Amino acid sequence: DGALIGNMNNIGKQGDLTMSYSITFNCFNSMKKPAEYSIAASINSLCYIHEKMQWSHKGKHNISKCGACMTLIGPSNTPFQCTVAGFFSMTSEIVDDDIFENVILLDENFYFKIGNRFNSSADLFVQVTAYSGDCNYHQFASLYLLPSKEETTKFMVLNSNRVIEKVIVGSHDYYQQDDHTFEVPYISVGESISLVALSGELINAVRHETTSPVIQAETKFSSRIYSGCNYSPNRQVFLNGTIQGRNPYIAWDFFQLNSDLSVVVINATADGVIFNATHERTTIVLHYPTSIQMNQHFSEIYLTLEYKGIQNFLMTNIALNNRRDTLKHQDSTYIEENVTTIIYKENDHTLRLRCLFNRSIKTYANIISFSFITDIGTQFILKNATLKHRIDFIQPSCNFSSTDCSFTECTTNNSSLFEEGCVPECGSCRSGYKCSSVGKCELEQNQNTRNCSFLARVVLLCLVIVTIIV
Incomplete structure (x- = not known):
């Protein structure tokens, strides 16, 4: 989600x-x-x-x-x-x-x-x-000092453009306590403390006085530029055999608009979304809870409808309706009317619609509607409705678990630990160690030594053979 x-x-x-x-x-x-x-x-x-x-x-x-x-x-x-x-x-x-x-x-x-x-x-x-990601602070990180015992210095880190994994005083590492603060041996004037980012990068801070409530870092971590992430609305409107996602705040809603402008809420079931015509014109309405630049994010929508009775497809429209309490026709603003729609009629009971969105339209919308001329009693069953992302909006879908290293020690691309494209930054191993497939730092075997040993055995064997031949 x-x-x-x-x-x-x-x-x-x-x-x-x-x-x-x-x-x-x-x-x-x-x-x-x-x-x-x-x-x-x-x-x-x-x-x-x-x-x-x-x-x-x-x-x-x-x-x-x-x-x-x-x-x-x-x-x-x-x-x-x-x-x-x-x-x-x-x-x-x-x-x-x-x-x-x-x-x-x-x-x-x-x-x-x-x-x-x-x-x-x-x-x-x-x-x-x-x-x-990294904060875009131009100011250096600082250690805000908190009340502590005489023999210790307690602080929280402010304005760091990186997440701090640990601090180093002397040759000792110190990690955060349960109250999200650090506590280290007392730092006297002139003494320094190192801040270590999750990536392993290090900066220093030196205490210059005892009256200031902060110890200022002498520099900042390097700035990294992140790109390629876009807003990504839910493309799966409905899929037959599944109940709508448990999160109602990103799930599509369904309504039926009749020719007398009455609106009926339609609940989805695992067997489909069922619309029963009560008038000579019936409009199937797909509603998203967030207004989005529909035509920018999506290039088209595919719809599969089963039907019983007489129907004749009329048009597809994209609209905006920002009423929270109800969805009324008069409160809607059309964004794109008569969307290009290709109709595939598989048989006398199944329609497939493919609607192509005009990318030049950048206005916000949250409704896609499909209007039909119908006989009273005609029934539609929506079996599938899927939007297609434009190629520049395709990206991995990750949840908050992808921000947790999950007890690994280093960044690994093992797909069994994390979803593809959702691997958190967990740092690298120190010199002489490598990151294993399970995200643990393991001693790296010296390939060169092993190769030299093998070469020495080959040379020795060659010498023995030459000696025997001679």
Whole structure:
């Protein structure tokens, strides 16, 4: 399932009133004025992820996602960055709680900035593409000092453009504690501490005074540019033999529009989506919960319909309807009318439609409709409806589990551990070791030594043979 951004201001107040959430940990809880020291807090680009996702597990250690940067791409296909500021739990009596593991909570202003104002109907959740990446901070990372014992220095890392795996003081490694902070032996003026990124890259910070609440890094990690990720709406509208996905916030809905402009909600079943004509004109409506640039993301849609009775295909339209409470014909705006439609009539009971979208249209839409002239009593059964992504929007579909190293020690491409294209960055092994197929650092055998030994045996054998012949 795709990631969702959630509107913190509306959850539990609109739509599903049984839904509620609570912030179980705030990364900035120990700071009096977060906006004074955190860039993300000062520009209000904070986000919260599910408490089950708060750690990345690398080898035997837990790596906190406090301060981690995420890039969120909504329907506008414009990337926005947020910084993880804490973790939440969420429940609902209507949908399964595990759906919320792919949710990223934002305040309302940030939510609509990413979700786009065209999605005024989606006031709870909007589907996004989300991935972990480097922060675009121009400022160096800093260690914000926290109250601790006299013999130790306790701190949290702010404004790092990389996730910090560990810190090094002297020759010792220190990892994060359960409260998402580091605690190391007391750092005196003039002493340095090294920050090690998940990738293995290292930067240093030196303490110059005891009065400042921060220790500033002397440089920043190198900046890496990520590309190739796009917003990717759900292309599978309906597939016969399957119940619609458990996540209602990225599932397509179905309606029937009659010639008297009445609208009927149609529920999908494993056997199909059934539409019964009650008027001389019947329109099958496919509705997506998020308004998207339909013609930009998809090149065409394939539809398989079984029918009983008299029908005559009329037209395909693409439209926008942003009413949250109901889907009324008069509230719809047509985006593309009379979409080019190719009809394949397999037999007297099956229709296959292929509709080609005009890419020059960039307006937002969330409805695809198919109109027929019908006799009263004609029945349609939707068996399959699948959209085809344009080639430049094809990409792997990963969930939040792909941000966890899952106890591996290094980056591996083993498809049995991670889905293809969804391998998390887990670093590399130190010199003399290599990453195994199960993501463990193993001692690398010296191929050159073995080859030389083999060569020596061959030379010796040749000498013996020559000696015997002579």
